[in-house]
Amino acid sequence: MLILGIETSCDETSASIVRDGVEVHSNVIISQIKAHKVYGGVVPEVASRKHTENISFVLDKCFKDANLRPSDMDAVAIANEPGLFGALVVGCAAAKTFSFVNDIPLIGINHVLGHLYGNYLSGKAPEFPYIALTVSGGHTFISKVTDHLEFEILGSTRDDAAGEAYDKVARFLGLGYPGGPIVDKLAAQGDDSMFVFPKAMQKDGYDFSFSGLKTAVINKVLSLTDEPETLSEKIVMDLCAGFQKSVVEILVDKTILAAKNNNINNIVVAGGVSANKALRSFFQQKCNENNFELFIPDFVYCTDNAAMIASLGFFKYKKGLTDDLTLKASPSFVF
Numbered sequence: 001m002l003i004l005g006i007e008t009s010c011d012e013t014s015a016s017i018v019r020d021g022v023e024v025h026s027n028v029i030i031s032q033i034k035a036h037k038v039y040g041g042v043v044p045e046v047a048s049r050k051h052t053e054n055i056s057f058v059l060d061k062c063f064k065d066a067n068l069r070p071s072d073m074d075a076v077a078i079a080n081e082p083g084l085f086g087a088l089v090v091g092c093a094a095a096k097t098f099s100f101v102n103d104i105p106l107i108g109i110n111h112v113l114g115h116l117y118g119n120y121l122s123g124k125a126p127e128f129p130y131i132a133l134t135v136s137g138g139h140t141f142i143s144k145v146t147d148h149l150e151f152e153i154l155g156s157t158r159d160d161a162a163g164e165a166y167d168k169v170a171r172f173l174g175l176g177y178p179g180g181p182i183v184d185k186l187a188a189q190g191d192d193s194m195f196v197f198p199k200a201m202q203k204d205g206y207d208f209s210f211s212g213l214k215t216a217v218i219n220k221v222l223s224l225t226d227e228p229e230t231l232s233e234k235i236v237m238d239l240c241a242g243f244q245k246s247v248v249e250i251l252v253d254k255t256i257l258a259a260k261n262n263n264i265n266n267i268v269v270a271g272g273v274s275a276n277k278a279l280r281s282f283f284q285q286k287c288n289e290n291n292f293e294l295f296i297p298d299f300v301y302c303t304d305n306a307a308m309i310a311s312l313g314f315f316k317y318k319k320g321l322t323d324d325l326t327l328k329a330s331p332s333f334v335f
């Protein structure tokens, strides 16, 4: 079964064709990073405009890359929630039109749940049940997943998402946007024992808090200088390393604890921050120590992409969960 996936929830315009939820025929992604970089973060109005400019090209290239035609598609899956409203509307309009013109089912996909399906495209699909850590720019939570779309949230962030903390720390240090990949690279060259930052809510079950950590980094910088841009490269690397150590350890420790307490051996990591090299290697180390099997998406399926949307689309279709043209774009995701 061939499914066209469309993703426009934030600052990536993407279209992908996936067979049976696992085999990617094409996956085209146009990033808007350049357009938003000058503002230091994503500007919703700019994002909507860029999606409008890019969507036709992305769809056209997606079919050319796959050497397939629109009439070959069995269904179209669209990330209709959560995200920036104007950005979601662009993808929804395209998907509804595609569904109507080709007379095929439309499947609305929750983008955040879609992230888990990056793992189904990365070689080996995880078996149920599994403990999932979803860690992106907008969300950070641990869930116990027992089947497709059947899950229990065990804990989540009480304030900032982990990716958001990366972006805010990077912005304060004048490192650019998005901050995650930049801090990841600088941290790898730093000494994580030079600046030790707190790990919040260590004893509070599976909930997280990253806002205090971000403030601790900012306060440390301000104790060194009033002008962060004058800090030496070495100090910036050490600050990034200290900050990253706290984030990675708290994410990994709580996820491993959830797996142990629930007697579950499979751990799935998903979302933009799962591209983080230190997080990947610390997770692997801890899973090896505990005899757990670890699933992390290939890099291209960590950050936003339409292939993960098409993949979840397939599993939703198999459960008989399709939508009609009244499907709405919705900015929020309430657990």
Ligand code: KG4
Residues within 6 Å of the ligand: 010, 135, 136, 137, 138, 139, 162, 163, 164, 166, 167, 178, 179, 180, 181, 184, 271, 272, 273, 274, 275, 276, 277, 302, 303, 304
């Ligand atoms: O999943 P995603 O592409 O978009 C959302 O659904 O939010 O995640 C984007 C987030 C951004 O905060 C970005 O800084 C972070 O993922 N990110 C990283 C890395 N690559 C992307 N964070 C840490 N290390 C990385 N290598």
Ligand code: ZN
Residues within 6 Å of the ligand: 111, 115, 136, 137, 271, 272, 303, 304
């Ligand atoms: Zn995302």
